[in-house]
Amino acid sequence: MELEELKSAWAQYDKKLTHNLKLNEELLRKINLEKSRKEMNTPLTYEIISFITGVIFFLYITSATIIHSNELKFFIPGIISSLMTIALICLSGLKIRLLSDIDYYYSPIIELQRSINLFKHKYLKYKKYEFYIFPTFAISTIPILGIALRRFDIYEHQTRFIIGIILSLILGYSLANWGYKNLFDKKVRNTTMFLNELSRFEEEEK
C-alpha cells in the first residue's frame, strides 16, 4: 500500500477520532495546573540557589582565609578551598546560562532537542568535575572551616586528620569513580548518541 493511500485512511481515522474522542474537562481542571506552572523552572531555580550559596560560601571562606593569612597551615587550605569554590560557582553559572538560553516555546524541534541534550551532556560532564573536586574540596575546607566556625584547630589532632585525609581520598575517589560510572556514564553515552542522531537527521539526505 502506498503512503498516499494510507494518508487518506489516516484522514478517515482522524474523522472517527473527532466523533469519538472525549476530553475529560473535569479531570483536566482537577490537575493543579497553576502549581505545575510554578514548578516549571525547578532546575533553573535549583542552579540559581546553588550559585548564590556558592557565592556566600566563597565570601565566608575568603574572609576567613584573609583573617588567618598569617598562618600558612590555614592560609593554604583556605586558598585551595576558595579556588575550588570559584570553580563550582563557575560550573553553576555555566549551567544557568545554558538553561536560560533554551527557548522552550518557539524553537523548532531539532533546535530545542539539541539545546536540551547539549545541556544534559554538559550537565553530566560538570557533575563529573564536581564529583572529583569534592574529596579534595572537603579536605582543604575542614581546617579553615574548623578554625573559623569553632576555633577548632584540626592540626592539633594530627592522627585523626591524617586518617581523615586518607579515608577521604581513598573512599572519596573510589566512590566518585564508581558513582559516576554507574550513575552518569550510560546517560552521557545515550545523550551523545542522540546528539549524533539529531545531526544526522538534520543533514541533507541524498
Place this chain on the structure above:
Amino acid sequence: MEKDKFILVIKENQNLIYKICYSYCSDSENRKDLQQEILIQLWNSFSKFDGRAKLSTWIYRIALNTAITFYRNDYKHKDKKVTIDASIISLSDFEDVPELDENIAMLYQFIENLNEMDKALILLYLDDNKYKDIAEILGISETNVATKISRIKKVLKEQFRNN
C-alpha cells in the same frame, strides 16, 4: 478564564495530542502519563503564546518535543508531577468505536519502529501538513523533508508488501 480558553484549545486539538501519544507510547499507562505531561507543558507555555507561529504549529512543537523527551527518559523512575490516574483524552465509548482499521493498526506498528525524529516527521506528514510547515516545525529544510518522506515511503511500501 485563561483555563477556559486553554480547555477550548485542547478540545479543538485533542485528535493531534491523542495520535502523538499513541505513536510514542504503546503502553497505555505510559500513554496516560505522556498525555498529562503534554497538557501540562502546553498549559505552562500557554500564556507565552503570542501568535508569532500558527496555533497548530505551536501545539505540534510542544507536544512532539514533550513526546520525544518523554520517550527518551525513563519516566518510571521519576516523581510524577501529576497523580491523576486516568486518561484526560479518551475514546468516549469503547463499545461504539470500531476497532482500529487494519491498515491504521499496521501503520501505527510501523511508526512505533521508527526513531523519535522520523516518528515526528511521518505524523506531521500524515496529518496533511505542508512540507514548508513540517520544515518549520522540525527545523530542517523543505528539500530534506521531501527526501526523508520519500525514504520512509519506500520502507513503508516494503513493509506493507511483506505483510
